[in-house]
Amino acid sequence: MGILPWRGRDVIDPRDFTREDLEILFEEADKMRRQLSSGRVTRTLEGKIIATAFFEPSTRTRLSFEAAAKRLGADVIGFSAEEATSVAKGESFVDTIRMLDGYADLIVIRHKYEGAAALAAEVARVPVINGGDGSQHHxxxxxxxxxxxxxxxxxxxxxxxxxxxxxxxxxxxxxxxxxxxxxxxxxxxxxxxxxxxxxxxxxxxxxxxxxxxxxxxxxxxxxxxxxxxxxxxxxxxxxxxxxxxxxxxxxxxxxxxxxxxxxxxxxxxxxxxxxxxxxxxxxxxxxxxxxxxxSLGVPLRMALLNLILGGEAS
Amino acid sequence: MGILPWRGRDVIDPRDFTREDLEILFEEADKMRRQLSSGRVTRTLEGKIIATAFFEPSTRTRLSFEAAAKRLGADVIGFSAEEATSVAKGESFVDTIRMLDGYADLIVIRHKYEGAAALAAEVARVPVINGGDGSQHHxxxxxxxxxxxxxxxxxxxxxxxxxxxxxxxxxxxxxxxxxxxxxxxxxxxxxxxxxxxxxxxxxxxxxxxxxxxxxxxxxxxxxxxxxxxxxxxxxxxxxxxxxxxxxxxxxxxxxxxxxxxxxxxxxxxxxxxxxxxxxxxxxxxxxxxxxxxxSLGVPLRMALLNLILGGEAS
Amino acid sequence: MGILPWRGRDVIDPRDFTREDLEILFEEADKMRRQLSSGRVTRTLEGKIIATAFFEPSTRTRLSFEAAAKRLGADVIGFSAEEATSVAKGESFVDTIRMLDGYADLIVIRHKYEGAAALAAEVARVPVINGGDGSQHHxxxxxxxxxxxxxxxxxxxxxxxxxxxxxxxxxxxxxxxxxxxxxxxxxxxxxxxxxxxxxxxxxxxxxxxxxxxxxxxxxxxxxxxxxxxxxxxxxxxxxxxxxxxxxxxxxxxxxxxxxxxxxxxxxxxxxxxxxxxxxxxxxxxxxxxxxxxxSLGVPLRMALLNLILGGEAS
The missing domain is CATH 3.40.50.1370 (Aspartate/ornithine carbamoyltransferase)
Known part of the structure; x- marks a missing residue:
């Protein structure tokens, strides 16, 4: 089990990661916390767009990803579960993901059905993070x-x-x-x-x-x-x-x-x-x-976004 | 009745303010208007995150706070009343506020029940602005x-x-x-x-x-x-x-x-x-x-945010 | 039929445009694509606010405008159709547009009824873009x-x-x-x-x-x-x-x-x-x-926003 680089990586299933991967992540999260507490403004992801595709309600996960993205200077587009019901008037899940793939640099997805995040990662060229799907993965x-x-x-x-x-x-x-x-x-x-x-x-x-x-x-x-x-x-x-x-x-x-x-x-x-x-x-x-x-949810997710999108830690 | 500094202050009840407080606010709002009309970009709150917790519908108040935050370079996360019904799956109001407290630098709250904003201010370490609660405070x-x-x-x-x-x-x-x-x-x-x-x-x-x-x-x-x-x-x-x-x-x-x-x-x-x-x-x-x-709602709320979050007026 | 400048212009009906207008737009869109693919961050619209007033559902048009605005450094406020039902508690369409006119630098509107965008353009001092109204205009x-x-x-x-x-x-x-x-x-x-x-x-x-x-x-x-x-x-x-x-x-x-x-x-x-x-x-x-x-929807809409709001192409 080798170590894949974090840059460009999908985050679908915890089994795709090694202990070393997580240790790199935790160290990056430590850095993010030091930045947050220093009060210095960090814009390593300025110009990037994160799409949040929440087909199932989750205020907490959604807002912590949004806060993490914005703390790094990235912007966010997307929809919450309340809006998802009318998303694109009955188009297929795959077409919806393709749309977001064309608009954003990374997609965070939450879905009722297991496998939705893996399917999204297959369709999208940009990295996909599983914000919870089905009853097995978060x-x-x-x-x-x-x-x-x-x-x-x-x-x-x-x-x-x-x-x-x-x-x-x-x-x-x-x-x-x-x-x-x-x-x-x-x-x-x-x-x-x-x-x-x-x-x-x-x-x-x-x-x-x-x-x-x-x-x-x-x-x-x-x-x-x-x-x-x-x-x-x-x-x-x-x-x-x-x-x-x-x-x-x-x-x-x-x-x-x-x-x-x-x-x-x-x-x-x-x-x-x-x-x-x-x-x-x-x-x-x-x-x-x-x-x-x-409260550690924001720096941990900042670390994920920064590692995957290759933001230079300042 | 002494004058509290604006920095870090909650805005819950008009009775908490003195005439002098309001005069400082109005002068800051004048400044904000001059900046807006000059066309100069102001980013004194860059890196800050404002949470809008709207448990009751209010397009006007919500959007004017959002516009004010963004005019100052701050970012916004939050939920509207339509999303609030499913916020956090039945968790207590206090837990929801604690969540936002961990994600944002200031919380704007709107709620059906009187006292909700004061309770939020008690729970949160970050400043809270009452965007209207019950039938007495706005x-x-x-x-x-x-x-x-x-x-x-x-x-x-x-x-x-x-x-x-x-x-x-x-x-x-x-x-x-x-x-x-x-x-x-x-x-x-x-x-x-x-x-x-x-x-x-x-x-x-x-x-x-x-x-x-x-x-x-x-x-x-x-x-x-x-x-x-x-x-x-x-x-x-x-x-x-x-x-x-x-x-x-x-x-x-x-x-x-x-x-x-x-x-x-x-x-x-x-x-x-x-x-x-x-x-x-x-x-x-x-x-x-x-x-x-x-139309003065935006510069007035810019002034509030800037005074409370200590943005340097440029 | 002379050529109007793009700056400050409303986009309501395709018949308001000449071939030359569209050719200028297409060349601007080419520029936007080159910028996107270069990976350079473009903030020509930093400090601007775009309002998205979606009275009818449209994830695709809404998100592509949002992505376009954010790719240029602008910020977005607004509401989706799910929120529009409670917008401003029964106030008139015209009052809602006036509100957005006071908050934003440009309004993108989507509405079920034909003529809604033209009416909005008449009321608003800021430019209005028709994101689809009735069954004739998009x-x-x-x-x-x-x-x-x-x-x-x-x-x-x-x-x-x-x-x-x-x-x-x-x-x-x-x-x-x-x-x-x-x-x-x-x-x-x-x-x-x-x-x-x-x-x-x-x-x-x-x-x-x-x-x-x-x-x-x-x-x-x-x-x-x-x-x-x-x-x-x-x-x-x-x-x-x-x-x-x-x-x-x-x-x-x-x-x-x-x-x-x-x-x-x-x-x-x-x-x-x-x-x-x-x-x-x-x-x-x-x-x-x-x-x-x-996927061309984002650069095309970036070009529109940039021409209308007078962002300097870098």
Whole structure:
């Protein structure tokens, strides 16, 4: 597995990356943060246009990419999910991507269907970044997750990870596990309601890549974990709303629970948005790391855009 | 009441400002207008990002803030009301504000509920500007109103003001009265249908701040006024649509009415949009000042952004 | 018919332009393409604001104008059709245009009703570009069409044109015929289902301007044409959905059809989006020129903006 250069690269699936790729990315993100905090204006991507093709709603991912692009002097065109329904009056997905390919220097895509980003990358001549497609891929979120862990603990290796929640539909989970398989975690524990267990295909895939998964009770996981990764139940992916109602509220990480079981040094991550599964009373504890995680989304995505579009770091 | 510096300041409630604050603002707006008319490109806010969080529709306020930001070289991210419904999949308002706080240098917020802007300012580390919340606050509109009066008459003091229309639900009225209480108007007259009278809490508040309100018949008000401030009936804030139908069309400022009663030097202001309450035949009269008022929205908001974000005036 | 300068000009109706106007435009577009391909950053319109007022959905036209503006360093404000429904709470079209006139340096408008762009141009002091209104005008698409022909064949003159499809509702057809009447085509052939024939007023207008139209069977047209211009049936303009169902699929340009009848040197153009009328199997043939056409939309619109706003070509 050689190292591809970042320049011109598509970002579709975390499995396309090596540990070295991610380390280069994390160092670039460090640079971006230093630039942001210095207050110096950075226009390394001036004149570039980023297209955001969001066929599915995602304020958070969309705005963090937009902020990242604009912090580097690039401009943004595109559409949000609310506009996507009327995009181009029934034309094919492929024609829509070709249009953006003609207008922009890079396309960020979000789509309900798995494979949409890979198909877009095949059609487009410009680089494509997967902003989340289907229920398996959200590579830039996984990169952000690990970058946050590195920031918190100095390294991604040697830590105990507990992943709690909707392991079935949350694409952040599948992507995070795949990204973790590039590193050397001490342990990877999973805790989920019976209906929301990890899909077999994901489990087999990450195990074949060397990741050993442990299924634990929540309390045990909390007591051993350094990183507690909580996910929202993906209501919008449930085929049957009644099924959602059955599992809704089946887990909830609270301050009380953390203080009862977790190590003092443990940190809670969450890709956000959260609904009920993570109580607001955790916000003011030392466990809380999800606001840091969210705020690192912009420099991490600045790093991605800058590496891919070849902006000279100043 | 001391003078706070503008830099880093929130703009939530007109009552937070002194007369001196507004005079500094108006002078900055004068500067901005000179720059705009000189055709020189101003990029004092290059590298800054303004987030527009519009939970309630407002094309006019949103676009004037966007234009103001971009005229200064800043970039804009955000969402309009149409997108807000799906913002972040049911996450709390506070989490949404925290997200924007991590992405932007300043947040402009518009919300249906009173207090939303103040809450946002409490949560966010970056400055927050209230682009209108609930039925009482729309501070930047009030600033614009007074800036327009100053432009038309040379001063805000010593003039007779008539405020006509929906005094109950129009937040521009509550904000304007509060802003006027910082100055020395010769008189402040109110004329409204019985169902749309000023709320007691607003009346008591501005009276306690030294403003004497007179309740007048429309014709009397018109005959005495220098500034005739007309407002739209706020259909969207009526709890009961039938109530709206009852008052709809209960007042209407026309050319004929103005020519019959108003002083030749009087000027009509309106925060716009207008529906039926202000006839199009006023547009071509010397009374019309609402298009000037609208066009001053951009330099006034440029001044606000520039003062708050500390752009060096060039 | 003298030559008006481009600077400050409205673009409402192709009939307002001379052949010389279009030749100046095409040369400017050539310049823009050279700049784009050189990778040099062009900011001739830095500090300018373009307003996009899209009252009717059009991702393609909207995004190509946005990309064009941003490639020149200009900024964009505006609204898409999804937001337009709540624009300014029921205010008149004219007031909305006045608002944008106060905020921007140029307005691009798209509207369902014919005459909307002309009305906007009358109200606004800044230049207005018609991004399509009603079923007759879409001047920038016609300019793009002819620019593409010039690129493909070296000239617009002396060629045989076949226009296939919805000649009744497609505004691109009316605009293209009017633009063609400024040049010297060898022939202009039309082929359409009986229900979708050219409207009498358009036919009479372009014939009075010297264009001779031939009505041909599709096969004959294909066998003689150099330029095969295919249009989508404008479903959204059919007063009666049942009427649409009757003509849907009444023509379809396929690879097989082209290989059976068309000259080897013929080129297929289509304003896009396409639905069923142009088969995907044409994409990989030498006939296909619609992706080139689409990609020229950005430099052509850059040229328009730059000429009208007086950006110095660098």
């Amino acid at each position: 590579p830039t979120q996984a990169m952000l997750d690990l970058y946050t862990v590195r920031e918190l603990f100095g390294s991604v290796d040697g830590l105990n990870y507990l992943i709690v929640g909707d392991l079935k539909y949350a694409r952040t989970v599948a992507s995070l596990l795949r990204a973790l398989s590039l590193f050397k975690p001490a342990s990877v524990m999973l805790s989920a309601p019976p209906q929301l267990q990890l899909r077999d295909e994901v489990r087999r895939d990450v195990e074949s890549r060397g990741l050993r998964l442990e299924y634990v009770k929540l309390e045990e996981g909390l007591s051993r974990a350094d990183v507690i990764y909580v996910t929202r139940i993906q209501r919008e992916r449930f085929p049957d709303p009644q099924e959602y109602e059955k599992v809704r509220g089946s887990y909830r990480i609270t301050r009380r629970l953390l203080e009862a079981y977790a190590k003092g040094s443990a940190k809670v991550l969450h890709p956000l948005p959260r609904v009920d599964e993570l109580a607001a009373d955790v916000d003011s504890t030392s466990y809380q790391a999800y606001f840091l995680q969210a | 501070p930047t509109q009030a600033m614009l109103d007074l800036y327009t009066v100053r432009e038309l008459f040379g001063s805000v003091d010593g003039l007779n003001y008539l405020i006509v229309g929906d005094l109950k639900y129009a937040r521009t009225v509550a904000s304007l009265l509060r802003a006027l209480s910082l100055f020395k108007p010769a008189s402040v007259m109110l004329s409204a249908p019985p169902q749309l009278q000023l709320r007691d809490e607003v009346r008591r508040d501005v009276e306690s701040r030294g403003l004497r309100l007179e309740y007048v018949k429309l014709e009397e008000g018109l005959s005495r006024a220098d500034v005739i401030y007309v407002t739209r009936i706020q259909r969207e804030r009526f709890p009961d649509p039938q109530e709206y139908e009852k008052v709809r069309g209960s007042y209407r400022i026309t050319r004929r009415l103005l020519e019959a009663y108003a002083k030749g030097s009087a000027k009509v202001l309106h925060p716009l949009p207008r529906v039926d309450e202000l006839a199009a035949d006023v547009d071509s009269t010397s009374y019309q000042a609402y298009f000037l008022q609208a | 001047p920038t698409q016609a300019m793009l069409d002819l620019y593409t022909v010039r690129e493909l064949f070296g000239s617009v003159d002396g060629l045989n044109y076949l226009i296939v499809g919805d000649l009744k509702y497609a505004r691109t057809v009316a605009s293209l015929l009017r633009a063609l009447s400024l040049f010297k085509p060898a022939s202009v052939m039309l082929s359409a289902p009986p229900q979708l024939q050219l409207r009498d007023e358009v036919r009479r207008d372009v014939e009075s301007r010297g264009l001779r139209l031939e009505y041909v069977k599709l096969e004959e047209g294909l066998s003689r044409a150099d330029v095969i211009y295919v249009t989508r049936i404008q479903r959204e303009r059919f007063p009666d959905p049942q009427e649409y169902e009757k003509v849907r699929g009444s023509y379809r340009i396929t690879r097989r059809l082209l290989e059976a009848y068309a000259k080897g040197s013929a080129k297929v153009l289509h304003p896009l989006p396409r639905v069923d009328e142009l088969a995907a199997d044409v994409d990989s043939t030498s006939y296909q020129a619609y992706f080139l056409q689409a």
